[in-house]
Amino acid sequence: MKQLFKVFYAIGILGLAILLVGAGPFDCDCHNPDLTRSWVTCIDGHPTLTDGTETIDYKDGKFNPNDYACPKNPLESPEWVHGSQPAPFPLSSQTSANASPKGRAAAGGTVAYVPRILLDLPFGPSPFPKIGLSTCDATSPDILQVNHVNSLVTRLTTCPFAVKKTIRVASRPLQIAITPDGQMALVTSFDNAINFIDLNTNTVVFTLSVFFNPHGIAITSDGKTAYVASFDNINSLIATIDIASRTVTKTVQTNAYPQSVFLSPDDSQLYITFPFGNAMFIMDTMTGIVGNTFAITAPRGVAFNSRGSKAFITSATGGSSGSVLQFDTETFQVERTYSVGAGPTDIAVMYDEVTVVVVNNEGGSTSTINLKTGQVTTLALGAPAAGLAILR
Amino acid sequence: MGRILLYLFSVGCVVAQPPLIYNRKVLNAASYVPQSVPGGAIARGSTFSIFGARLGPATPVQVSQFPLTGALGNVSITVTQGTTVVNAIPTYVRDSQINAIMPSNAPLGAVSIRVTYNNFKSNPMTAVISASTFGIFTARGTGFGPGILQNFVSQSVQPINSPTIAAKPGQAMTLWGTGLGAVASDVVAPVVGSLATPVEVFVGGVSAPILYSGRTPCCAGIDQIVFTVPANAPLGCWVPVAIRTAGSTVSNIVTMAITSDGSSCFDSFPYPPLVKAGTHGAFLAMRVTTRQDTGTKIPIDVNGDYQTSYAAQVEDSPFPFHPLLSGPPPGTCTSYSVKGDLLQGNELADFVAGTRTVLSSSISISGPKGLKTIPGALAPLFNLLGSSLSNLLPNTLYLDPGTYQISGTGTASYGAFSATINSPAPLTWTNRDQLSVVDRSKPLVIRWSGGSPGAQDVFVAGFGVDLPTNTTTVFGCVAPDGATSFTVPPLVMANLPASRPNPLQSKSVIYVASYPDSGFANLNIPGVTNAYAAFSFVNGKTVIFQ
Numbered sequence: 001m002k003q004l005f006k007v008f009y010a011i012g013i014l015g016l017a018i019l020l021v022g023a024g025p026f027d028c029d030c031h032n033p034d035l036t037r038s039w040v041t042c043i044d045g046h047p048t049l050t051d052g053t054e055t056i057d058y059k060d061g062k063f064n065p066n067d068y069a070c071p072k073n074p075l076e077s078p079e080w081v082h083g084s085q086p087a088p089f090p091l092s093s094q095t096s097a098n099a100s101p102k103g104r105a106a107a108g109g110t111v112a113y114v115p116r117i118l119l120d121l122p123f124g125p126s127p128f129p130k131i132g133l134s135t136c137d138a139t140s141p142d143i144l145q146v147n148h149v150n151s152l153v154t155r156l157t158t159c160p161f162a163v164k165k166t167i168r169v170a171s172r173p174l175q176i177a178i179t180p181d182g183q184m185a186l187v188t189s190f191d192n193a194i195n196f197i198d199l200n201t202n203t204v205v206f207t208l209s210v211f212f213n214p215h216g217i218a219i220t221s222d223g224k225t226a227y228v229a230s231f232d233n234i235n236s237l238i239a240t241i242d243i244a245s246r247t248v249t250k251t252v253q254t255n256a257y258p259q260s261v262f263l264s265p266d267d268s269q270l271y272i273t274f275p276f277g278n279a280m281f282i283m284d285t286m287t288g289i290v291g292n293t294f295a296i297t298a299p300r301g302v303a304f305n306s307r308g309s310k311a312f313i314t315s316a317t318g319g320s321s322g323s324v325l326q327f328d329t330e331t332f333q334v335e336r337t338y339s340v341g342a343g344p345t346d347i348a349v350m351y352d353e354v355t356v357v358v359v360n361n362e363g364g365s366t367s368t369i370n371l372k373t374g375q376v377t378t379l380a381l382g383a384p385a386a387g388l389a390i391l392r
Numbered sequence: 393m394g395r396i397l398l399y400l401f402s403v404g405c406v407v408a409q410p411p412l413i414y415n416r417k418v419l420n421a422a423s424y425v426p427q428s429v430p431g432g433a434i435a436r437g438s439t440f441s442i443f444g445a446r447l448g449p450a451t452p453v454q455v456s457q458f459p460l461t462g463a464l465g466n467v468s469i470t471v472t473q474g475t476t477v478v479n480a481i482p483t484y485v486r487d488s489q490i491n492a493i494m495p496s497n498a499p500l501g502a503v504s505i506r507v508t509y510n511n512f513k514s515n516p517m518t519a520v521i522s523a524s525t526f527g528i529f530t531a532r533g534t535g536f537g538p539g540i541l542q543n544f545v546s547q548s549v550q551p552i553n554s555p556t557i558a559a560k561p562g563q564a565m566t567l568w569g570t571g572l573g574a575v576a577s578d579v580v581a582p583v584v585g586s587l588a589t590p591v592e593v594f595v596g597g598v599s600a601p602i603l604y605s606g607r608t609p610c611c612a613g614i615d616q617i618v619f620t621v622p623a624n625a626p627l628g629c630w631v632p633v634a635i636r637t638a639g640s641t642v643s644n645i646v647t648m649a650i651t652s653d654g655s656s657c658f659d660s661f662p663y664p665p666l667v668k669a670g671t672h673g674a675f676l677a678m679r680v681t682t683r684q685d686t687g688t689k690i691p692i693d694v695n696g697d698y699q700t701s702y703a704a705q706v707e708d709s710p711f712p713f714h715p716l717l718s719g720p721p722p723g724t725c726t727s728y729s730v731k732g733d734l735l736q737g738n739e740l741a742d743f744v745a746g747t748r749t750v751l752s753s754s755i756s757i758s759g760p761k762g763l764k765t766i767p768g769a770l771a772p773l774f775n776l777l778g779s780s781l782s783n784l785l786p787n788t789l790y791l792d793p794g795t796y797q798i799s800g801t802g803t804a805s806y807g808a809f810s811a812t813i814n815s816p817a818p819l820t821w822t823n824r825d826q827l828s829v830v831d832r833s834k835p836l837v838i839r840w841s842g843g844s845p846g847a848q849d850v851f852v853a854g855f856g857v858d859l860p861t862n863t864t865t866v867f868g869c870v871a872p873d874g875a876t877s878f879t880v881p882p883l884v885m886a887n888l889p890a891s892r893p894n895p896l897q898s899k900s901v902i903y904v905a906s907y908p909d910s911g912f913a914n915l916n917i918p919g920v921t922n923a924y925a926a927f928s929f930v931n932g933k934t935v936i937f938q
Binding site for chain 1: 893
């Protein structure tokens with residue numbers, strides 16, 4: 001037998017090789033449980049887990065909508081709802097002991113949640129066997145939502161769905177970002193302020209006064225730096241903020257009305273959207289040089305896959321449909337375009353890395369893109385939609 | 393305003409297309425090791441490559457005489473750190489690639505690199521400059537596989553080492569690479585002489601005596617290391633060769649062939665399938681168990697039974713190599729650092745040897761848990777035969793130890809086949825659960841027991857996937873026959889990326905795989921040069937690489 005060693009070894013390691021290089025087992029829908037209930041949006045004034053048929057059961061009074069200013073008109077608080085950062089720092093892990101749920105799980109709550117234990121796994125068998133979803137898991141993350149008109153940030157628990165705290169911030173808040181450790185949230189207020197919220201106490205601990213109408217915000221993965229876009233045609237800039245010292249350390253001039261900013265997963269590049277200017281810029285974060293500019297019709301949101309090899313950009317092309325551009329971040333080329341509902345805004349890549357979810361503001365719908373098949377499924381929600389947070 | 397901008401962009405697309413450096417595509421010109429791993433820095437005085445679009449003229453331009461200058465073919469390159477700006481020295485330019493020398497006075501640490509071509513500036517791209525980081529040139533141009541090493545026979549006879557032109561212990565070798573460090577001048581013909589940078593050469597993990605380590609006389613930015621093959625170097629067709637500089641930074645790992653007398657290594661060792669030219673067939677069944685306890689609240693065992701079969705047609709090559717079939721000799725290890733996530737769909741260069749085709753339109757497996765008939769399609773390449781997930785999923789595992797009859801109906805090109813495989817109980821990885829944090833600078837000891845002692849082959853592999861930078865480093869080791877433990881040397885773990893604080897941004901895992909002799913069968917398939925069936929067990933555990 002040993003004379004066959006090398007051959008045996010060869011074929012043996014082939015098996016290992018193929019397995020490990022992922023030609024099969026890990027090239028997968030690794031987390032394939034029902035993904036469709038895994039995001040949140042505001043529909044007709046209510047926070048909603050959306051699967052096309054089911055909403056949070058606020059109507060029975062268990063969840064009191066009066067506690068929560070989820071805007072009826074999403075234009076009052078467009079796309080700027082942010083969930084917590086991904087594990088390992090779900091917000092609820094630090095606050096769940098004090099949580100005082102006012103409501104109950106979603107209707108049919110035994111099937112509304114993907115088991116937390118699955119979401120934490122780096123690897124799963126593939127294809128993922130069908131699995132019954134678990135009951136509501138109290139470790140699900142919280143969500144922070146900005147209410148532009150009422151100058152509030154609302155902290156919601158998602159399991160069960162309930163208001164945990166409303167936090168008053170400087171007027172006309174727009175976007176929010178959370179430090180990776182879950183300790184601090186930064187909220188931009190159009191009226192020249194950046195609010196620092198301590199998420200342990202759910203209070204504003206500092207308000208940074210600025211001069212440039214802050215709008216979009218992104219925080220680096222080390223939690224040290226925030227980038228803020230100024231939605232302004234005069235002071236059009238990207239500001240760098242040192243979170244520890246709560247100061248603006250650098251500004252870079254850009255074109256007029258930069259709206260939102262999105263960091264590549266390695267923090268090396270900042271994608272800046274100019275929906276009025278029909279452009280997207282990419283800024284090198286080390287130098288502050290805008291080195292790449294792209295003509296894209298009304299870009300609004302950008303989401304990356306976990307490896308940062310693809311970016312998905314919502315483009316409100318007008319009319320009855322919008323687009324999502326699949327962007328190769330190595331060559332900086334659009335390699336595919338998906339047609340989605342009208343006015344796509346928020347976008348996220350689900351944890352399976354196969355599904356992309358889009359909230360279509362003007363279309364009042366959500367679209368789900370299967371990146372393997374290219375199939376796009378659009379569900380009408382019956383009302384304009386805004387906001388997207390992955391319950392990871 | 394929007395319309396004006398759009399118009400300007402449209403015009404810009406036609407008239408003013410600036411050079412474009414692809415993301416993270418500033419690399420050591422020999423190793424192509426990704427920037428984000430320790431071996432991916434660009435050394436002072438080394439040759440590096442920039443990949444992109446519109447970087448230079450359509451027709452390549454190459455330097456032809458000294459002194460070199462900071463511009464070539466209207467291409468120049470700036471290296472910036474804060475207020476410090478130096479110019480790299482281009483040696484080869486064309487539209488999609490630039491080769492250049494990093495100046496010996498370049499600032500250490502993170503820098504920004506920009507290309508200017510015909511007065512248009514590219515996007516900036518980050519790189520890290522080091523005092524020394526060595527890359528070894530490779531025959532296949534992938535950064536791994538047979539290295540560019542010359543067997544010294546005489547001053548006039550120095551053939552390039554290959555499996556058919558092997559070296560022998562005691563023979564002097566000349567290794568070609570770049571990255572030994574700074575010199576007095578990068579723009580004139582190099583001065584012969586070993587550089588001060590501490591250099592170590594490892595052949596199959598064995599330290600080799602070094603005769604010279606410095607610039608090659610011919611070429612600026614290119615280094616030679618002359619060493620002697622150690623008397624106790626392992627023999628084989630693909631013996632790993634690595635260079636460590638300054639005691640810490642490890643190069644890409646390439647291979648060289650060594651036989652006791654310098655004859656063709658294929659006279660001593662069988663030519664593996666999927667490396668040798670011909671049509672090869674494979675049937676594989678495996679059980680993969682991965683304990684996942686980093687970033688999870690409780691340990692979770694993810695188990696899957698998989699099966700695949702396919703045929704592959706491989707062309708002949710003077711430097712035959714398959715990144716995994718051309719494995720290191722028993723008792724040694726190799727490693728690769730590449731772009732992508734090798735645990736989720738990305739493949740190593742040359743992994744798909746030749747053209748992969750369907751081996752059989754239908755496959756049947758009959759074993760202790762009954763008969764399964766599955767399609768032999770290539771997509772998905774692996775069929776999930778069963779699974780379990782701790783207590784969260786019903787246990788549907790299929791490949792329990794026992795005897796299996798396998799058969800294939802064949803295709804229009806290949807005949808039918810059948811074979812019997814006996815699958816004994818797998819080995820037990822005895823120190824698996826004690827393994828949590830792996831210090832990459834210290835030896836990693838893996839122990840096992842059971843299985844089929846003396847009648848199994850055992851492999852140890854480790855993966856470090858850094859998702860934010862889209863980078864994977866993998867090491868693979870072959871345990872000696874009959875071993876019940878293996879010590880993974882720090883050398884092959886040096887380029888593993890450190891696990892990130894957020895475990896979902898890293899995939900750090902160690903695997904121990906066993907292949908029982910009784911789980912192996914030679915398949916005689918009409919139309920196929922050679923074909924084999926194998927049964928294996930893969931036992932994994934997530935870890936934290938520090």
